[in-house]
Amino acid sequence: MVKEIKKAAVIGAGVMGSGIAAHMANAGIQVLLLDLPQSGFGQKNRLAEDALEKMKKTDPAPFMSADAAKRITAGNTDSDLDKLAGCDWVVEAIIEKIEYKRDLYEKIEKVVRPGTIVSSNTSTIPMEKLIEGRTVDFKKNFFITHFFNPPRYTRLLEIVSSKESDQESLKTLSDFGDRGLGKGVVHCKDSPGFIANRIGTFWIQKAMVEALTHDISVEEADAIFGRPMGIPKTGVFGLVDLVGLDLIPLVMQSMRQALPTTDPFHTSYKDMPVINKLIEEGYTGRKGKGGFYRLDKKADGTKVKQSVNLRTGEFAPSKKAKVTVLETAKNNLQLLLSSKDRYSEFAWNVLSEVLRYTADIVDEIADNIADIDAAMRLGYNWKFGPFELIDKIGAKWLADRLKTEGRAVPKILEAVGEGTFYKVENGQIHYFDGKGYEKLKRPEGVLLLSDIKLRSKPIAKNASAALWDIGDGVVCLEFISKMNSLDPETMKMIFKAIDIVQKDYKALVVYNEGSNFSAGANLGLALFAMNVALWPLIADIVKGGQDAYKALKYAPFPVISAPSGMALGGGCEILLHSDAVVAHAESYIGLVEVGVGIVPAWGGCKEMLHRSMNNKKRPGGGMVAVGKLFETIGTARVAKSAFEAKELLFLHEEDPIVMNRDRVLATAKAQALSMVEGYKAPEPIVFNLPGGGARVSMNMAVKAMVKLGKASAYDEEVSKKLAYILTGGDDEASTEDEILALEREAFMALVRNPKTHARVESILETGKPLRN
CATH class of the missing domain: 3.40.50.720 (NAD(P)-binding Rossmann-like Domain)
Known part of the structure; x- marks a missing residue:
């Protein structure tokens, strides 16, 4: 074998x-x-x-x-x-x-x-x-x-x-x-569509048919079946465009052929002429010229998003959905389904049938409900699986309403009664198996912070970060702010973590289970300070971040960072100051500060200079190394995987890369423990930077880019500040503190510029960089 x-x-x-x-x-x-x-x-x-x-x-x-x-x-x-x-x-x-x-x-x-x-x-x-x-x-x-x-x-x-x-x-x-x-x-189990597509295609089919029946626009349907239900913002019609509109009839036909005629998949089906019309006209989804949504190019070159009318098949400018019940219901799913308007009726008709269908076929498609929920989370990116959604609605409430409407109640829904499909007992998750509760078992080698939180309280916590005991003398520092952005409260927790670990523990792991490790510094706070000219506050934030990261670097115990998703700006800089990084393969790492008109100033320039000038794989001396780094930071380049992050030197060659997201924390913890015995903090760095000659060369290169229209005049100004840092400034900086001072000087000069303000505003308002 x-x-x-x-x-x-x-x-x-x-x-x-x-x-x-x-x-x-x-x-x-x-x-x-x-x-x-x-x-x-x-x-x-x-x-x-x-x-x-x-x-x-x-x-x-x-x-x-x-x-x-x-x-x-x-x-x-x-x-x-x-x-x-x-x-x-x-x-x-x-x-x-x-x-x-x-x-x-x-x-x-x-x-x-x-x-x-x-x-x-x-x-x-x-x-x-x-x-x-x-x-x-x-x-x-x-x-x-x-x-x-x-x-x-x-x-x-x-x-x-x-x-x-x-x-x-x-x-x-x-x-x-x-x-x-x-x-x-x-x-x-060996059944048509297995788990995810059996449920997912039924949901898509039912949602499209009900939207047509209730005269719900594609925008309204996607708003209802999006974030309110923990489903990606594509909703239903956006998802079909993503998958490929031309594939939908084929998938639905194959499912109907594979399933017995008694299956609700058949009774929920209804021919939608609009789909055939769109496909005939070449609208196959995002891979083609559009689907239920398209971009219409006007004479002046601008593009306007349009959506199709499900009844007529004609396109019109897309309108933001105004569904009042979504505002009143907030996150209360039961309330969303209970209102008396057509939107709630649409949501109820679709979701109740999807949940009822899923509950009816549990034994046919899977060994347990936990596998079904996992399949929908992993395959369709739902935040909650079907049985987790039932728990949010209320199993008894759902069963009672089905009975009131004269619809059959699935046996497993009857069996759970007034209970829930999941419960926490003795700090562990249990799921309902139709008769009683079974402990949810994690695969060997999987350690989840969410599980640790069920059975313990944080060692310390503030608005932006928390500390958790993850066992064997290791503490986890978790970011908990929006987008895991970093601010003075984060820095306070870093100092607290250093004190706590030094006294009572062995090592520190920086990790969280958010979609992204950290989007960087809190730009909202920075913009507020800029708008009211609180320059001393901004200077304190920059110096505070430098001090916190430097303290982490020289802490008397191992510090391991464990990113997944985006680790940008300040999020990248904390990786650079760690003893090692255990990265999920899907980690997108970069110093992106120039995109908002500033430079890395929490030690990112300093640490990347050290890596670049000591990288044996890049021959050519200090001039070449610093020039390559200038290009990487100056173009705000982001590694598109942990493997690429090694090529860009954001990670060390020996840093472990973990393919499975659920195994990152356990691997990071093991890495930290392996470094405890005989641990010594790194020696301070002494730099020998290339000086003014290299700076002139860098500035000339950027000027040429401006002439070619590939960079703006303000890009040139920001790049000059970056070149000044990377070449050691006028006094040829050679110590860490001297380069940190150059970072602060450049940052504070740029942050006062109105063009930097405009860039920060653009990122916060649109999520897109402004090239002014």
Whole structure:
């Protein structure tokens, strides 16, 4: 049996197949990507080669690094099928036609080693039909591995096995999916659509039909089925545009064909002529010229967002949804569903049927409700799974209203009665299994801060940060402000953490479970101070941040930062001052201050100078190193993965990268403990910076960019301040404190400029940088 997956193959170089291959390469293994042979000299591998080249240019990028792309070898199913003998896992991702798949499996079986794992990415064809006629060994090691698009970014991996499946092979596959690919692995039963698409497609279909019935606009529907229910802001129609409008009829048709005629999927279906009309006119969603939403280009070049009328199929300027009940209900989902207007009726008709349908098919699709909720969170990015939504509404309230309307109440909903589907007992989450409560078990090696919070109180807490005891003498510093932005309260907690850990603990981990590690300094506070000319306050904030980060760097114990998502500006700078960083692979790290008309001033320039000038992989001396750093910071470059962050020196080469988000904290804690014995704080840095000559060269380069129209006049002014810091200023700074003083000087000069004010305002109001 395969004990470890070191090499894989993907057959089928379409969007899904090539995306799966790319993410396997992200995991660090060699991948063979095959598709049908093409005619013509040197053209046999063209389908796979074209897919590989396309992915290198795709945004968002399927690859986490340039090195990952090099791990894929393109080939074809005519000449290269025998190379599958060297693979541990073969994924079939070809067209959803069972005869093609069976024919391919027959060929695969002849060339793979005994025990090789083979899987299909199908979501509609039953497993028993796929493996019909295959040998016992093939059946034992065959699985369905259903990835979601795009494979790099969507965390769900549904795995289907059978009674004949080899348990060691299943364990190997599941473990690689979890640790290697970073997926939330959910084991499903072999039913049409498995878990996420069975529920998700029913929800989409029901929502579209009810919107048409109740004359709800696409904007109104997306507003209702968006954030109020913990669903991404795309809502329903925005999600369809994202997935591809042309795929929806195909998906719905395949589900109806796969499900028995008694299934509510059939009774909820209604033909929507507007969809056919849009597709016929070339509106296939975001990948094309638009879908339910489109951008209409006017004569003056400006673009106006438009939306389609579901009844007429005609486009008109999109209007922000004004749904009063959303304002009055706030976060009270029961109140949203109880109001007497058509919006609440729409919300109730859709959500009640989705929840009722899900509750009815639990035993058909999954082993327990926790797996169902996890699948919807991971696959559709819902904040709450269906049973978590029922708990928010109230299980008894839902059952009573269904009874009042004469609708059948699912057995599991009757069984939970006045209780909840989840409860916390002795600091641990338990879920209802239809008869009683079972403890929710985390995979080995998973440590969640949310679980720790259920059984303990913070060591210390203020408005912006908290300290938690995560066991074994390690303390976790958690940011808790909006977007995890950093302010004086954060800095106070850093100093408190240093005192507490020094007295009673061994190490500190900086970590949180927000969508983003930190968006940087609190710009709202900064703008307020700028508007009322509180320059001393701003100077104190800058100096306070420098002092806090420096104290962390030289603390007498290990400090490990563990980011996921964005770590920008001040969020990046705290990483730079840590002994080590354990980064989630999907960490987007950068010093972006120039975008708002300032420079990094919490030690970011200082620490990056040290890394750049001591990087053995970049020959050429101090001038070249500082020039490269000037480009990185001056263009506000952000690493698009933790791997790229190493290339840009935001991370050390030896910093661990963790593929699975849920394993970051445990890995960071282990890293911290491994450094405790014999720990010594780093030695102070002495710099030998290139001086005025390098500064002139940098300034000339920026001036040329301005002439070419690639930078603004104010970009040039900001860049001059950055160059001044990076080259050591007029007095050739050589110590950390001297460079920190240069950072403060440059920052305070720029922050007084009205153009910086305008940039900060633009970011806060629109989220977009202003190039003034």
